[in-house]
Amino acid sequence: MDSESKNPIVIVTGANSGVGFGICQRFITQLATRVPPDSYPQLELASKNPRLSIEPAEGLTLVLACRNPDRAEEARKKLWLLLDEFIAQQIRDGLYDGYAETFKKGLKIEFVKCDLSHSDKVFAFCDEIKKRYPYVSHLVLNAGLMAYKGIDWAVVARQLVTDFHGLVSTPEFKLQHVGETSEEGFGYVWMCNVFGHYIMAKELDQLLRKCPSLPGRVIWESSSEAKPQAFDIDDWQLVKTDQSYEGSKYQVDVIATLANSTVLYDEDGNSRPLDIVDETRPRHFVVGPAVTASELFTSKMVFSAFWTYLMYAARCTGSQLHPIQPVKGAISATYAMLAPLWALPDPSHPAKIGSRATFAGRPYVESELVRGFEGRKQDSIKLVAKMDALYGALKKSRTSD
Numbered sequence: 238m239d240s241e242s243k244n245p246i247v248i249v250t251g252a253n254s255g256v257g258f259g260i261c262q263r264f265i266t267q268l269a270t271r272v273p274p275d276s277y278p279q280l281e282l283a284s285k286n287p288r289l290s291i292e293p294a295e296g297l298t299l300v301l302a303c304r305n306p307d308r309a310e311e312a313r314k315k316l317w318l319l320l321d322e323f324i325a326q327q328i329r330d331g332l333y334d335g336y337a338e339t340f341k342k343g344l345k346i347e348f349v350k351c352d353l354s355h356s357d358k359v360f361a362f363c364d365e366i367k368k369r370y371p372y373v374s375h376l377v378l379n380a381g382l383m384a385y386k387g388i389d390w391a392v393v394a395r396q397l398v399t400d401f402h403g404l405v406s407t408p409e410f411k412l413q414h415v416g417e418t419s420e421e422g423f424g425y426v427w428m429c430n431v432f433g434h435y436i437m438a439k440e441l442d443q444l445l446r447k448c449p450s451l452p453g454r455v456i457w458e459s460s461s462e463a464k465p466q467a468f469d470i471d472d473w474q475l476v477k478t479d480q481s482y483e484g485s486k487y488q489v490d491v492i493a494t495l496a497n498s499t500v501l502y503d504e505d506g507n508s509r510p511l512d513i514v515d516e517t518r519p520r521h522f523v524v525g526p527a528v529t530a531s532e533l534f535t536s537k538m539v540f541s542a543f544w545t546y547l548m549y550a551a552r553c554t555g556s557q558l559h560p561i562q563p564v565k566g567a568i569s570a571t572y573a574m575l576a577p578l579w580a581l582p583d584p585s586h587p588a589k590i591g592s593r594a595t596f597a598g599r600p601y602v603e604s605e606l607v608r609g610f611e612g613r614k615q616d617s618i619k620l621v622a623k624m625d626a627l628y629g630a631l632k633k634s635r636t637s638d
């Protein structure tokens with residue numbers, strides 16, 4: 238265990254493809270510059286105060302938390318190549334100041350196996366992280382899936398005529414499997430998209446608190462498809478709904494928002510203020526990549542190339558929700574990782590940082606509110622209480638084994 242270095246130690250789940258890979262690529266190339274541009278993507282803020290949240294890092298430990306070792310190894314090699322390409326491009330553009338080579342010497346890209354579908358595997362992952370690393374600076378909870386079943390063509394036709402941008406940003410036509418459960422009997426989508434990450438955030442809390450540049454940051458990848466209507470407290474593991482994906486992403490929004498709360502709630506919704514100001518407490522951020530072409534959805538479509546074309550058509554006709562390339566959709570996450578706290582949403586606000594893209598494809602970020610947060614607050618508190626109870630029971634059964 239290297240306890241000397243103060244470099245960031247970053248964990249990204251689902252790092253081998255799509256947005257997760259984009260976050261790794263973007264974060265590495267950002268840190269390879271003295272002043273990472275994503276620490277101030279809102280130019281008006283940068284001109285006021287270009288302070289950074291982290292000192293220029295002479296290195297980074299990036300942990301690819303993936304379930305498939307071959308895919309993780311492929312991603313690892315590709316990230317090294319992309320860094321070399323980035324440096325070569327800087328040299329060609331006459332921008333190179335030698336800093337990236339120093340950073341590269343201190344860069345480690347490592348793989349730790351992580352399968353979110355079973356609590357034992359998530360606990361095992363966290364045990365391995367605790368064994369290997371002295372602290373965690375950023376925990377990026379990105380991995381996710383959808384129980385995709387097929388397409389309702391009648392809805393495609395309706396959305397195409399009435400709401401073209403909606404068709405390619407919040408598609409209502411996708412059909413999802415209902416009732417899939419994990420080996421342990423939990424809702425499968427819920428386990429992989431919500432509870433696996435919840436366990437991880439709890440288990441790694443102590444390492445986040447040891448981060449040299451406090452606070453440690455937990456980044457939850459949500460979606461513009463997060464829907465309050467898809468969250469029903471009587472179906473909190475999302476087994477009865479036919480919108481488990483939208484429900485899981487809404488749960489992510491409310492869980493991360495409540496994690497920043499300065500009051501403690503019990504299951505009945507009673508609250509009391511936290512006794513002390515705890516500076517070591519990690520900060521949680523909800524981010525969304527907007528729409529990108531990835532394996533989650535686009536590659537499952539019958540005409541995936543045509544679908545990507547429609548995304549460009551949406552962008553050309555005024556949609557800002559189409560960064561399309563995952564590395565561009567990653568900007569909301571890298572912004573939440575790099576920007577100084579004063580530039581980020583206040584923890585008392587139910588805010589979500591979204592990636593956006595201009596007509597020309599330049600990515601930027603925008604904050605929006607978590608929809609319906611106040612109206613669903615009591616149910617959200619109950620949800621967190623249920624998850625805490627389940628987490629506690631699973632942890633207890635492990636220690637008593």
Ligand SMILES: NC(=O)c1ccc[n+]([C@@H]2O[C@H](COP(=O)([O-])OP(=O)(O)OC[C@H]3O[C@@H](n4cnc5c(N)ncnc54)[C@H](OP(=O)(O)O)[C@@H]3O)[C@@H](O)[C@H]2O)c1
Pocket residue numbers: 250251252253254255256257303304305308351352353354379380381382429458459460461462525526527528529530531532533534563
């Ligand atoms: N793409 C978009 O337009 C979009 C929009 C909104 C939100 N998002 C969110 O962005 C995140 C990444 O999605 P993506 O579009 O990049 O999809 P993706 O390309 O399918 O990547 C998903 C990643 O999650 C991993 N994963 C899935 N189930 C897992 C499990 N049980 N245990 C561990 N890892 C698991 C996958 O691993 P394998 O490679 O082994 O399958 C893969 O690395 C998701 O949270 C998604 O909801 C994406």
